[in-house]
Amino acid sequence: MKRYLSAIKPTGRLTLGNYIGAIKQFVSLMNDGEMILFVADLHSLTLPIDPVELRNNSRNIVAYYLAAGLDPNKIRVFLQSEVHEHSELAIILQNYLYMGELARMTQFKDKTQKMNNEAIGLGIFTYPVLMAADIVLYDTDYVPVGEDQVQHVEITRDLVHRFNKRYGEILKMPRALIRQNGARIMSLSDPTKKMSKSDPKGDIFLDDDLKIINKKIMSAVTDLDTHVHYDEANKPGISNLMTIYSALTNKSITDIEEQFSGKMYGEFKKEVARVVTEEIAKLQARYQEIIQTGLVDKVLKEGKEYASEIAAKTLKRVQEAIGLYRYE
Numbered sequence: 169m170k171r172y173l174s175a176i177k178p179t180g181r182l183t184l185g186n187y188i189g190a191i192k193q194f195v196s197l198m199n200d201g202e203m204i205l206f207v208a209d210l211h212s213l214t215l216p217i218d219p220v221e222l223r224n225n226s227r228n229i230v231a232y233y234l235a236a237g238l239d240p241n242k243i244r245v246f247l248q249s250e251v252h253e254h255s256e257l258a259i260i261l262q263n264y265l266y267m268g269e270l271a272r273m274t275q276f277k278d279k280t281q282k283m284n285n286e287a288i289g290l291g292i293f294t295y296p297v298l299m300a301a302d303i304v305l306y307d308t309d310y311v312p313v314g315e316d317q318v319q320h321v322e323i324t325r326d327l328v329h330r331f332n333k334r335y336g337e338i339l340k341m342p343r344a345l346i347r348q349n350g351a352r353i354m355s356l357s358d359p360t361k362k363m364s365k366s367d368p369k370g371d372i373f374l375d376d377d378l379k380i381i382n383k384k385i386m387s388a389v390t391d392l393d394t395h396v397h398y399d400e401a402n403k404p405g406i407s408n409l410m411t412i413y414s415a416l417t418n419k420s421i422t423d424i425e426e427q428f429s430g431k432m433y434g435e436f437k438k439e440v441a442r443v444v445t446e447e448i449a450k451l452q453a454r455y456q457e458i459i460q461t462g463l464v465d466k467v468l469k470e471g472k473e474y475a476s477e478i479a480a481k482t483l484k485r486v487q488e489a490i491g492l493y494r495y496e
């Protein structure tokens with residue numbers, strides 16, 4: 169059976185980008201193999217975060233996973249910090265990735281470009297090391313992610329190759345999995361930038377008031393043309409709205425172009441807003457039901473136990489391979 173592994177960082181309110189690029193993908197793959205998900209709380213410490221917010225965000229991610237239709241009887245969910253093997257393995261694996269390659273990571277460059285070196289914590293630099301540990305701990309086959317995370321899966325693959333060449337077939341080679349349409353949702357106020365929860369400009373949040381979502385879509389930045397046509401380079405705003413519409417309706421881009429041929433942007437935006445608010449209204453209703461039960465805690469407790477068992481075995485395999493002595 170194939171194993172899927174993925175996570176979201178509890179750095180802020182979940183966005184429509186997280187929902188389309190990540191969560192919806194998990195839902196569609198849930199019956200296709202084993203799905204192990206976690207809340208990447210250790211990864212969220214790489215930039216300053218308020219402790220109360222961190223705790224609330226973590227619970228919210230689990231509630232939204234379930235609200236989106238991930239079946240708690242089929243999937244596993246846990247908190248990264250509760251399975252200590254992630255940290256232990258990262259300490260080992262940091263010796264198999266190099267400063268030069270870490271410095272070339274787009275996420276590192278993006279998130280630190282306006283920062284002074286004296287203020288950049290080590291954690292944001294070594295982020296791919298911990299992420300590699302996250303992935304290989306579970307002998308993961310596929311990592312369903314948005315496009316921005318593919319680079320981190322690629323560096324994990326380099327690490328696995330390097331490690332196995334030296335010690336034999338110890339780590340499983342993972343593969344990134346991105347959806348065809350919707351792997352990169354852009355900001356509504358600047359469609360040349362990725363929608364991100366920690367840089368909330370032009371974001372649609374899953375817990376936004378529906379009226380606000382409507383307003384955000386109706387005032388999304390587009391171009392001066394009037395033709396609903398997909399062209400990422402010249403019409404990034406309209407193309408982004410088309411991507412969102414396509415991801416939520418399963419209509420192809422060509423079908424959407426046909427549907428809105430000869431129609432004005434206003435009419436198209438209204439229809440996008442209708443589809444987005446309808447989907448988010450359903451999510452919010454289910455979220456409200458779930459958050460009032462003890463389901464989040466129950467799922468996390470079971471998930472932790474399940475994950476710990478697998479993680480412990482992998483860590484032991486690695487320790488033995490590299491010559492760490494274990495007295496048992």
Ligand code: ATP
Pocket residue numbers: 175176177178179180183185186188189190312313314315316317350351352353354362363364365366367
């Ligand atoms: P942060 O700003 O803290 O990095 P984020 O919104 O980028 O937050 P992450 O926790 O880094 O979210 O990523 C969680 C998952 O959501 C990843 O699989 C990532 O690729 C995906 N994702 C994030 N933003 C988008 C987006 N705009 N479009 C599609 N997928 C996205």
Ligand code: MG
Pocket residue numbers: 316364
């Ligand atoms: Mg991110």
